[in-house]
Amino acid sequence: xxxxxxxxxxxxxxxxxxxxxxxxxxxxxxxxxxxxxxxxxxxxxxxxxxxxxxxxxxxxxxxxxxxxxxxxxxxxxxxxxxxxxxxxxxxxxxxxxxxxxxxxxxxxxxxxxxxxxxxxxxxxxxxxxxxxxxxxxxxxxxxxxxxxxxxxxxxxxxxxxxxxxxxxxxxxxxxxxxxxxxxxxxxxxxx
Numbered sequence: 001x002x003x004x005x006x007x008x009x010x011x012x013x014x015x016x017x018x019x020x021x022x023x024x025x026x027x028x029x030x031x032x033x034x035x036x037x038x039x040x041x042x043x044x045x046x047x048x049x050x051x052x053x054x055x056x057x058x059x060x061x062x063x064x065x066x067x068x069x070x071x072x073x074x075x076x077x078x079x080x081x082x083x084x085x086x087x088x089x090x091x092x093x094x095x096x097x098x099x100x101x102x103x104x105x106x107x108x109x110x111x112x113x114x115x116x117x118x119x120x121x122x123x124x125x126x127x128x129x130x131x132x133x134x135x136x137x138x139x140x141x142x143x144x145x146x147x148x149x150x151x152x153x154x155x156x157x158x159x160x161x162x163x164x165x166x167x168x169x170x171x172x173x174x175x176x177x178x179x180x181x182x183x184x185x186x187x188x189x190x191x
Contacts (some may be wrong), residue, residue: 022148022150023059023062025148026059026144026145026148027055027056027057027058027059028056029144029147029148030055030056030058030137030140030141030144031051031052031053031054031055031056032052032055033055033140033143033144033180033183034051034052034054034055034136034137034140035048035049035051035052035055036183036187037051037136037139037140037176037179037180037183038051038133038136040179040180040182040183041132041136041175041176041179043132047104047133050102050104050105050108050133051105051108051133051136051137053101053105054104054105054108054109054112054133054137055137055140057092057096057101057105057109058089058092058108058109058112058137058141059088059092060092060095060096060109061087061088061089061090061091061092061093061094061095061109062085062088062091062092063095064088064091064095086113086121086122087122089109089110089111089112089113089121089122090110090122092109092110093106093109093110096109104131104133105133107131107133107134108131108133108134108136108137109134109137110122110134111123111125111130111131111134112134112137112138112141113138113141114126114130114134114135114138115138115170115171115172116130116135116138116170116171116172116173116174117170117171119170119171120138120171127173130173132176135172135173135176136176138171138172138173138176139165139172139173139176139177139180140180142165142168142171142172143161143165143180143184146160146161146164146165147161158184158188162181162184165177
């Protein structure tokens with residue numbers, strides 16, 4: 001019991017933790033929102049379907065980092081985690097590239113952390129250089145991450161999430177973001 005308490009203490013001090021069930025819930029939420037947003041933007045049906053797949057798989061690269069994130073490596077450093085977690089989109093792309101997924105799905109996954117102003121990763125792409133699928137996933141991923149509870153914080157309510165996203169509007173394609181707002185407001189009106 002003492003060993004468990006010690007491990008829990010070490011883990012609770014960590015910035016990041018990997019919880020497979022939480023990652024699956026997040027993937028489903030991103031998938032559903034990406035599908036609805038791509039439909040709102042008028043993308044062809046095949047691309048809407050592909051974005052649903054990409055939304056489900058966008059963080060699959062984190063599986064490669066799981067033992068490091070959860071502190072199962074010897075003496076992991078919390079600061080170092082951020083560097084490695086930034087590799088997850090590239091690791092996901094590498095894992096999936098020979099498994100029959102379309103280039104649209106693969107590029108959406110690879111670039112889903114690119115910011116519209118060029119400050120994202122892995123390639124510091126900006127504006128329309130970022131594939132449309134990645135621009136859609138970027139908005140959906142941020143919204144779902146902020147809307148869901150994390151080990152280090154409670155979920156934010158929808159109103160707060162929208163305010164936080166507006167404060168960081170430079171990260172998003174404005175056309176995509178406006179369509180995203182229509183989707184979110186329509187889903188709230190339907191509830």
